[in-house]
Amino acid sequence: MKKFPEGFLWGSALSGPQTEGYSLKEGKSASTWDYWFKENPERFNEKQGPQITSNLYENYVEDCQRMKAIGLNSIRTSIQWTRLLPDGKTLNPQAVAFYRDYFTKMKENGVKPIINLFHFDMPMWLMDKGGWETRESVEAFRFYAQTAFECFGDLVQDWTTFNEPMVHVECGYLQGFHYPAIVDIKKAVQVAYHTLMAHVKAVQTFRKLMPQGSIGIILNVSPSYARSQSAADLKAKKAADLVNIKSFLDPAVLGKHNSDLVELLKNNQLLPETLPEDEKDVAANTVDFIGLNYYQPSRVQAPEKASFPAKTLDDFYQPYDWPEKKINPYRGWEIYPQAIYDVAMMMKKDYHNLPWFVSENGMGVADEERFMDDSGMIQDDYRIEFMKEHLSYLHQAIEEGSNCFGYHTWTFIDCWSWLNGYRNRYGFYRVDLEEDYKRTVKKSGLWYKKLSERNGYEE
Numbered sequence: 001m002k003k004f005p006e007g008f009l010w011g012s013a014l015s016g017p018q019t020e021g022y023s024l025k026e027g028k029s030a031s032t033w034d035y036w037f038k039e040n041p042e043r044f045n046e047k048q049g050p051q052i053t054s055n056l057y058e059n060y061v062e063d064c065q066r067m068k069a070i071g072l073n074s075i076r077t078s079i080q081w082t083r084l085l086p087d088g089k090t091l092n093p094q095a096v097a098f099y100r101d102y103f104t105k106m107k108e109n110g111v112k113p114i115i116n117l118f119h120f121d122m123p124m125w126l127m128d129k130g131g132w133e134t135r136e137s138v139e140a141f142r143f144y145a146q147t148a149f150e151c152f153g154d155l156v157q158d159w160t161t162f163n164e165p166m167v168h169v170e171c172g173y174l175q176g177f178h179y180p181a182i183v184d185i186k187k188a189v190q191v192a193y194h195t196l197m198a199h200v201k202a203v204q205t206f207r208k209l210m211p212q213g214s215i216g217i218i219l220n221v222s223p224s225y226a227r228s229q230s231a232a233d234l235k236a237k238k239a240a241d242l243v244n245i246k247s248f249l250d251p252a253v254l255g256k257h258n259s260d261l262v263e264l265l266k267n268n269q270l271l272p273e274t275l276p277e278d279e280k281d282v283a284a285n286t287v288d289f290i291g292l293n294y295y296q297p298s299r300v301q302a303p304e305k306a307s308f309p310a311k312t313l314d315d316f317y318q319p320y321d322w323p324e325k326k327i328n329p330y331r332g333w334e335i336y337p338q339a340i341y342d343v344a345m346m347m348k349k350d351y352h353n354l355p356w357f358v359s360e361n362g363m364g365v366a367d368e369e370r371f372m373d374d375s376g377m378i379q380d381d382y383r384i385e386f387m388k389e390h391l392s393y394l395h396q397a398i399e400e401g402s403n404c405f406g407y408h409t410w411t412f413i414d415c416w417s418w419l420n421g422y423r424n425r426y427g428f429y430r431v432d433l434e435e436d437y438k439r440t441v442k443k444s445g446l447w448y449k450k451l452s453e454r455n456g457y458e459e
């Protein structure tokens with residue numbers, strides 16, 4: 001039996017935009033997703049947009065009971081900036097009432113809410129002014145954070161500022177996947193910097209308003225592994241870790257920018273515009289905990305040809321197709337559970353063993369109805385196997401002293417996923433889009449209940 005520490009959080013992760021639906025109702029204004037879907041629905045898988053998603057807005061009371069029914073003792077989800085403050089200034093009373101009741105129902109069902117403020121959902125009114133490219137975004141976000149702490153701070157003690165900030169930087173400004181879908185490395189660095197300062201200012205506000213609470217940030221930590229031990233490949237690996245891990249983890253936890261990253265940006269004439277007081281604010285506003293999302297590692301190699309100064313990330317490192325990798329055949333991503341041990345030990349060694357939790361880990365499956373049995377239940381043994389493999393490495397790291405306090409799967413119910421719509425299913429509950437968003441528990445949900453009750457599992 002692999003036992004976990006007492007009080008371990010067995011949870012799931014969600015986000016507001018991916019579950020709530022009601023995307024332009026009840027006073028909510030448009031985020032970039034609402035706008036982009038209206039302008040360009042073909043970009044979205046099967047033209048599935050953000051309007052309905054999993055319709056949690058109408059189902060949250062029963063959904064909170066469903067959380068309890070599969071043993072979840074924690075949920076981390078997000079509130080939507082565009083719902084709480086539709087124009088950035090005016091409080092939306094319907095949003096306050098909805099979120100207050102939602103968090104209350106979670107707690108009545110024994111589910112601890114960990115609430116995140118930003119999950120890729122930039123308000124359109126702010127994007128029209130330049131979004132994260134402008135310094136104005138820092139104060140706009142700080143005000144939103146303050147409003148959220150004031151409205152829900154009596155119900156929620158544990159907060160996070162951003163989910164995977166490098167995703168809106170890379171997908172929006174380097175790879176053309178998310179709105180505004182431009183490729184401009186200089187802008188990308190500025191966007192990352194303002195996001196970081198928005199995080200720092202939110203932490204500073206939190207310390208004043210909620211001295212008893214805890215605050216963190218959620219980062220997608222995909223450790224990179226080099227193709228070979230050659231100096232060039234190792235240099236590429238180092239650059240990948242600087243960009244993808246240390247860019248936010250160092251200032252958030254250690255209170256300072258990574259000096260190698262600063263050097264790299266400087267050499268490539270990529271340093272962002274800053275204010276003189278920023279460094280002091282970064283140093284004074286470190287976090288209480290970290291959430292780490294892990295799906296797959298990144299395999300890297302030295303670029304064959306690189307521009308100098310760099311124009312894209314490819315000039316620092318390039319993806320490497322490791323021939324021995326084990327693949328999730330239903331989603332195409334690599335399965336490499338050892339990486340969870342590696343990041344856990346990195347937290348212990350390089351980040352003074354700060355408390356952290358797995359804030360997302362999960363297995364996406366396309367066309368999952370093919371695994372449905374005659375009773376209508378998805379027999380997702382592959383997902384149980386996936387969780388066991390990851391938990392086994394996590395368990396080992398905890399035994400060796402890594403300070404991990406919880407494991408959150410992606411996700412509780414099947415949810416809408418940005419451009420992928422409902423293509424890849426991850427939930428413990430299946431959501432039937434054809435049958436009024438009916439929820440049906442999958443085999444993995446029943447397994448998770450036992451895991452949570454026993455605080456561990458039989459190997």
Ligand code: BGP
Pocket residue numbers: 015018163164220293360364410417418420424
């Ligand atoms: C993470 C995001 C989630 C979710 C997940 C699965 O990076 O934080 O919001 O989208 O990835 O992604 P996908 O549905 O594309 O497989």
